[in-house]
Amino acid sequence: MATRYFGAPVQRLEDPRLLRGKGNYVDDIDLPEMLHAAVLRSTHARARIVHIDAGAAQALPGVRLVLTANDLGELLEPSPLLVPHAALTQPRTQLPLARDEVRYVGEAVAFVVADNRYIAEDALDLIDVEYEPMPVVHSLAVAAEQGGPLVHADVPGNAAAQLAQTVGDPDSVFASAPHVIHETILMDRGAAMPMECRGVLARWDAHESMLTCWISTQGPLPIRNGLAAIFHLPEHKVRVIAPDVGGGFGTKIMMFYPEEILTPLAAIQLGRPVKWIEDRREHFISANQERSQLHEVEYAFDDAGILLAVRDTFLHDTGAYTPYGIIIPIITACTLPGPYRLRHYASEFTVLYTNKVPVSPYRGAGRPHAVFVMERIMDRIAQELKLDRLEVRSRNFIQPDEFPWDVGLNYQDGGPTKYDSGNYQAGLDKLKALLDYDNFPVLQAEARKQGRYLGIGVGCYVEGTGIGPYEGAMVRVESDGRVFAATGVTTQGQAHATTFAQIVADQLGVRPEDVLVTTGDTQAFNWGVGTYASRAATIAGSAMHLAAVKVREKARQVAADLFEASPDDIELADGKVFVRDAPHRALTLGQVAISANPLRYAYGENARKLMTMKLAGTRPGPALPEERGSPGLEASAFYSPPHGSFASGVHGAIIEVDPTTGNVTFMKYAAVHDCGRVINPVIVEGQVHGGVAQGIGGAFFERLVYDEEGQIINASFMDYLLPTAAEVPPLLVDHVETPSPLNPLGVKGAGEAGVIPVPALFASAIDDALSPFGIRIREMPLHPCRLYELLHEAQQ
Amino acid sequence: MQERDDDFSLCVEECEIAVTVNGNRYERSVPVRLLLSDFLRHELHLTGTHVGCEHGVCGCCTVLFNGEATRSCLMFAVQADGMAITTIEGMAGVNSELHPIQQAFREKHGLQCGFCTPGIIMTVHAMLHEHPDPTEDEIRHELSGNICRCTGYQNIVEAVKLAAERLRAPQMEVE
Numbered sequence: 001m002a003t004r005y006f007g008a009p010v011q012r013l014e015d016p017r018l019l020r021g022k023g024n025y026v027d028d029i030d031l032p033e034m035l036h037a038a039v040l041r042s043t044h045a046r047a048r049i050v051h052i053d054a055g056a057a058q059a060l061p062g063v064r065l066v067l068t069a070n071d072l073g074e075l076l077e078p079s080p081l082l083v084p085h086a087a088l089t090q091p092r093t094q095l096p097l098a099r100d101e102v103r104y105v106g107e108a109v110a111f112v113v114a115d116n117r118y119i120a121e122d123a124l125d126l127i128d129v130e131y132e133p134m135p136v137v138h139s140l141a142v143a144a145e146q147g148g149p150l151v152h153a154d155v156p157g158n159a160a161a162q163l164a165q166t167v168g169d170p171d172s173v174f175a176s177a178p179h180v181i182h183e184t185i186l187m188d189r190g191a192a193m194p195m196e197c198r199g200v201l202a203r204w205d206a207h208e209s210m211l212t213c214w215i216s217t218q219g220p221l222p223i224r225n226g227l228a229a230i231f232h233l234p235e236h237k238v239r240v241i242a243p244d245v246g247g248g249f250g251t252k253i254m255m256f257y258p259e260e261i262l263t264p265l266a267a268i269q270l271g272r273p274v275k276w277i278e279d280r281r282e283h284f285i286s287a288n289q290e291r292s293q294l295h296e297v298e299y300a301f302d303d304a305g306i307l308l309a310v311r312d313t314f315l316h317d318t319g320a321y322t323p324y325g326i327i328i329p330i331i332t333a334c335t336l337p338g339p340y341r342l343r344h345y346a347s348e349f350t351v352l353y354t355n356k357v358p359v360s361p362y363r364g365a366g367r368p369h370a371v372f373v374m375e376r377i378m379d380r381i382a383q384e385l386k387l388d389r390l391e392v393r394s395r396n397f398i399q400p401d402e403f404p405w406d407v408g409l410n411y412q413d414g415g416p417t418k419y420d421s422g423n424y425q426a427g428l429d430k431l432k433a434l435l436d437y438d439n440f441p442v443l444q445a446e447a448r449k450q451g452r453y454l455g456i457g458v459g460c461y462v463e464g465t466g467i468g469p470y471e472g473a474m475v476r477v478e479s480d481g482r483v484f485a486a487t488g489v490t491t492q493g494q495a496h497a498t499t500f501a502q503i504v505a506d507q508l509g510v511r512p513e514d515v516l517v518t519t520g521d522t523q524a525f526n527w528g529v530g531t532y533a534s535r536a537a538t539i540a541g542s543a544m545h546l547a548a549v550k551v552r553e554k555a556r557q558v559a560a561d562l563f564e565a566s567p568d569d570i571e572l573a574d575g576k577v578f579v580r581d582a583p584h585r586a587l588t589l590g591q592v593a594i595s596a597n598p599l600r601y602a603y604g605e606n607a608r609k610l611m612t613m614k615l616a617g618t619r620p621g622p623a624l625p626e627e628r629g630s631p632g633l634e635a636s637a638f639y640s641p642p643h644g645s646f647a648s649g650v651h652g653a654i655i656e657v658d659p660t661t662g663n664v665t666f667m668k669y670a671a672v673h674d675c676g677r678v679i680n681p682v683i684v685e686g687q688v689h690g691g692v693a694q695g696i697g698g699a700f701f702e703r704l705v706y707d708e709e710g711q712i713i714n715a716s717f718m719d720y721l722l723p724t725a726a727e728v729p730p731l732l733v734d735h736v737e738t739p740s741p742l743n744p745l746g747v748k749g750a751g752e753a754g755v756i757p758v759p760a761l762f763a764s765a766i767d768d769a770l771s772p773f774g775i776r777i778r779e780m781p782l783h784p785c786r787l788y789e790l791l792h793e794a795q796q
Numbered sequence: 797m798q799e800r801d802d803d804f805s806l807c808v809e810e811c812e813i814a815v816t817v818n819g820n821r822y823e824r825s826v827p828v829r830l831l832l833s834d835f836l837r838h839e840l841h842l843t844g845t846h847v848g849c850e851h852g853v854c855g856c857c858t859v860l861f862n863g864e865a866t867r868s869c870l871m872f873a874v875q876a877d878g879m880a881i882t883t884i885e886g887m888a889g890v891n892s893e894l895h896p897i898q899q900a901f902r903e904k905h906g907l908q909c910g911f912c913t914p915g916i917i918m919t920v921h922a923m924l925h926e927h928p929d930p931t932e933d934e935i936r937h938e939l940s941g942n943i944c945r946c947t948g949y950q951n952i953v954e955a956v957k958l959a960a961e962r963l964r965a966p967q968m969e970v971e
Contacts, residue, residue, distance in 0.1 A: 011902060018910030019898040021844015021884030025911065028843035118808070118829060195848045195856055195911040195945050246846070246911030247945050280849040493909030493946045682905045689948030690908060717853035717943070725939035725949040730932075754948070 005502040009682040012498045023244040026199035027277045037276035038120035040110035042102035045355035045710020047131035056126040062119035067111040069099035079256045083325035087163040090155045094321045096258040103320035106285025108258040113266045136355045136710040143352040151353035161326045161351040167408035168344035173309035177300030185295040186779040187369045189704040192362040196246020197278035202267035212239045218253035219530030221488045224522040242520030248492035250361040253532040284715035290362035292317035293369045305392040309344035316351045324360035327412040331366035334409045334417040338374045339424040340396040355710040364755045371461040375760035397424045413467040415643035421738040427650045427672040434670035455769025458652040459757030465749025466538030470640035472527045473544040475551045477633035481590030483515040488528020489540040490520035499679045500544045507548035509572030534749025542639035542743040550635035558596045562615040593633040598623035645740040647748040649673040651757045657769045662788030666729035674736040676748035685733045691754015697723040699762040703781040813877040818886030826873045833857045835873035844884035844914045855942030858915035865922035884914035897959040906955035908946030916942045
C-alpha cells in the first residue's frame with residue numbers, strides 16, 4: 001500500500017465553501033411556507049406551575065400554534081435516559097414541556113409557532129404563567145444538606161447515583177504511609193458555548209409520509225431512531241440531517257432537547273415547515289453545561305516522592321436531570337490516575353441534583369477535573385519533599401514497556417480502563433525543551449528582582465478516546481471515477497470531509513479532492529452513533545479505511561478478470577487501475593466501476609472508451625458472479641474497538657501574575673500531544689490549539705455564576721467572558737507518536753485533548769509565581785477577581 | 797391587553813428602504829424592528845453573515861457598513877437605508893476566486909467549524925485597510941472583538957499575517 005495522504009498536511013476540502021459564506025447551517029435553510037418557533041422558559045429555578053393562560057398569545061395575529069404540556073398527549077413523556085448505569089438508581093429526565101413543576105431557570109414551559117420569530121417572541125410575552133416558588137437547591141452544598149430542599153420530591157438527599165470503585169488495598173497503604181495529605185478541591189460550572197447555538201428545522205411531507213429534520217446536533221442517527229419511535233414512523237420515513245454545525249464540543253450530543261421533539265411535532269400538526277433557532281440567552285439557560293465537582297482527596301506518598309495511594313471522594317453536580325447518565329463522574333474517576341503507576345486507589349462519587357441547567361459532557365467531560373486533582377497532588381508532593389515538580393512526575397510515570405497498562409477500573413463504556421500504548425517521559429522531555437524549563441529559574445529570579453511574578457506550570461494527562469460501540473462507513477466509486485463516502489458520525493469543524501478523504505484516497509489511488517465525504521445524514525448512512533468522546537477519527541476513520549480496502553480489493557478482482565491477470569498484480573494509483581509493470585494495461589477507476597456493474601445500458605465517456613478497448617470477453621455464467629457479491633465498486637464496513645484507546649499529553653506554560661490586580665498573562669504556552677498516528681498534522685494541531693483556548697477560558701474566565709435563587713447572573717457574552725485573540729497566547733505544539741495497537745490505522749482521538757490539562761497547569765503556574773505569598777490553588781475557574789481575593793487573604 | 801397589541805402594531809409598521817449590498821441595489825419594505833442581520837440573512841438570503849449572540853459581542857455578524865466593520869445584529873435594517881454594505885458573499889473576485897484574505901485563511905487552516913469565519917474575514921478586511929502592516933499584538937487586539945471557539949486564534953493570526961503580506965505586495969490592493 002502506497003501511503004501518500006495519510007499523515008500529510010492536506011488543505012481542508014470544506015474551506016472554499018465556508019470561506020465564501022456558502023456554508024449551510026440550520027438557520028441558513030429557508031423552506032417555502034416556513035414558520036418560526038420560540039420557547040417560553042421558566043423564570044424560576046424551582047416552582048410549582050399553578051396556571052398557564054395562553055389565550056392572548058393564541059389570539060395574536062400571526063400566531064399559528066401554542067403548545068403547553070397539556071397539549072402534548074402521549075408525547076408528554078420524559079426523554080429517554082441515555083447511557084443507563086446500575087449505580088444510577090434515581091435517574092430523572094425532563095419532559096418536552098414542564099407540566100406541574102419547573103426545576104431550573106430556562107426549562108421549557110410553552111412553545112409558540114408564528115409567521116416569523118418576532119411575532120413568536122411577542123406571543124411569549126402574552127403567555128401568563130402563575131408560579132408558586134419553592135426552595136431552591138442552588139449549589140452542591142445545599143444539595144448535600146441533611147433535610148434541605150429537594151430538586152425532585154421523590155429523590156431523597158438529591159442523590160441520583162453513588163458509585164465506589166477500589167483498586168488494590170488503599171486502607172493498608174494509608175495506615176503505614178510515611179506522608180499523608182488531605183485536601184478539598186473544587187471545580188465550578190462552565191459551558192461549551194459553540195458559536196452557533198442549537199437549532200431545529202422540521203418538514204413534514206404528507207405525500208411521502210416523511211419527516212425531515214435538520215438539527216444542529218452531534219448525533220443525528222440516535223435522534224432519527226428516537227423520533228421514529230415517538231411519532232410511530234418507520235425509521236426510513238424519518239431523515240435527520242446535521243448540516244454544517246457551528247461547533248458542538250459535546251453540548252450538542254443529546255437526545256432529546258425538548259425542541260427536537262416540539263419542532264417536528266409542530267411541523268406535523270401544521271403541515272408546514274417549522275424552524276426553531278436558539279438565541280444566545282436561551283443557550284445560556286437551556287443548553288447543557290458541565291464541570292461542577294467537589295473533591296475530598298487524600299493521598300499517601302513515600303520519601304522518594306512515589307505516590308502510594310489515593311482516596312478520592314467527590315460530589316458531582318448533574319443539574320436538574322440526568323439526561324446523559326453518570327458517564328462524566330465515571331470518566332473523572334477513571335482519568336484521575338493519569339500517567340502514573342497508581343496501584344492503590346479508592347474512588348467514590350455521589351451524583352447530586354441541583355436546580356440548575358442539566359449536565360451532559362462538554363469537551364473534556366470529567367477529565368479536566370480529574371487531571372486538576374492529580375496534578376495538584378504531584379505538585380504538592382514535590383513541594384513537601386523539596387523535589388523538582390517534573391522529577392516527581394517522571395518517578396511516577398508508567399514506563400513504555402509496561403503497556404498495556406490496566407488501571408483496574410471500569411471505564412465509561414463498561415470496558416476496562418486499559419492504556420494501549422504511550423511514552424509519557426518522551427512527551428515531558430519535549431515539553432522541557434519547548435519551555436526551556438531548566439533555565440526558567442534564572443528568568444524567574446531576574447523578574448522577581450524587578451518586582452514581577454513569573455511562574456511555570458505543567459499538566460500531564462491521559463485521555464480515554466475512541467470508545468465503541470461502533471461506527472460504519474460506505475465507500476462507492478461512481479462511473480465518472482469520483483468516490484463517494486458516507487458515515488454516521490457528524491462534523492462540527494473537525495474536517496472529517498478531509499481526513500476521511502485522505503484515508504480513502506490512499507486505498508483507491510485517487511486524490512483526496514476526488515473523494516466526496518458525507519457525514520451526519522441518516523439517508524446517506526443508516527448505522528452509527530455520533531461524534532463524541534474523541535472517537536470519530538478512530539472509530540469512523542477505521543471503518544472508512546476498512547470499507548475502502550474492500551473496494552480496492554474488488555477493483556483489483558474486476559480488473560484482473562478484464563486483463564486476464566492475477567489480482568495480486570493489479571495496482572491502483574493516480575486514478576488508474578493497472579497491471580504492475582505494464583502501465584499500458586490500464587483502466588480508469590471509473591471504467592472499472594462500470595465494468596463491475598454489468599448493465600445492458602452503459603453511458604458516459606468512460607463507457608464509450610471501454611467499448612473500444614480490447615478486454616477479456618464475457619465469461620460464462622451469471623453476469624454478476626457470485627464471488628463479487630454485489631454490483632459496482634461499493635462496500636460498507638464497520639469497526640468496533642475492543643476497548644477505548646488512550647491518548648496522552650503534557651502541556652506547560654510560563655505566566656506572569658500581577659498581584660495588584662490578580663490578572664494573569666501567558667508568556668509562553670507549549671503542548672506535547674500523543675494521539676497515535678496523525679492523519680493530518682495541521683488539523684490535529686488546530687484541534688489542540690482550540691482545546692487550549694477553551695481550557696484557558698475554563699481555567700480563568702468562564703465561571704457560570706448562579707445566585708441563591710438559581711438565576712445565572714452572567715448569562716451573556718458581556719458577562720461570561722470567552723477568551724479572545726488578545727488573551728490566548730501563541731501556542732507551541734509538538735507530537736509524540738505511539739501508535740494504538742487497537743485499530744488498523746494506529747490512531748487515537750485528539751478532539752478533547754487540548755482542554756484537559758489547562759486548569760492543572762494554570763494552578764501549578766500560579767502557585768509557582770506566587771510562592772512568596774504561600775498561595776496554594778485548590779479551585780477552578782480562577783477569575784482575576786478571585787485570585788485577587790486569594791492574594792488578599794494570604795497577605796492578611 | 798389592547799394596549800400591548802398597539803405596541804406590537806407600532807413595531808411591525810413597515811418602512812421603505814433602499815440598500816446597496818455587494819454592489820447590488822435592493823429596494824424593500826421592512827418592519828421597522830427588523831434587525832439588519834435578519835434582513836441580510838432572511839430577506840436577501842445572504843446567509844454567510846452569521847448570528848452568534850444577538851447582543852453585539854461575538855462578532856459573527858460583522859459586515860462592512862460604508863467600509864467600516866459593523867455588527868449587523870446591533871442595527872435595524874431601516875438604519876441601512878441609503879447605505880452601502882459588503883458581506884462575505886461580496887469578498888470573492890468576479891471569477892469567484894478567493895480574496896487574498898480568504899485564501900490566506902485556507903492556507904493557514906484559519907477556520908474549523910466556519911461559523912465565526914465570515915465575521916472575522918470582514919473584520920480583517922477593515923483592519924488591513926486601515927493598518928496594512930500590523931504587528932502580531934495589533935492583529936490580536938483588532939481581532940479581540942470576534943470570538944472563535946474552535947481555533948484558539950493561532951492560525952487566524954497566521955492567516956492575517958500572510959494576507960497582510962500579500963496585500964502589501966504591489967500587484968494587489970485591498971478593494
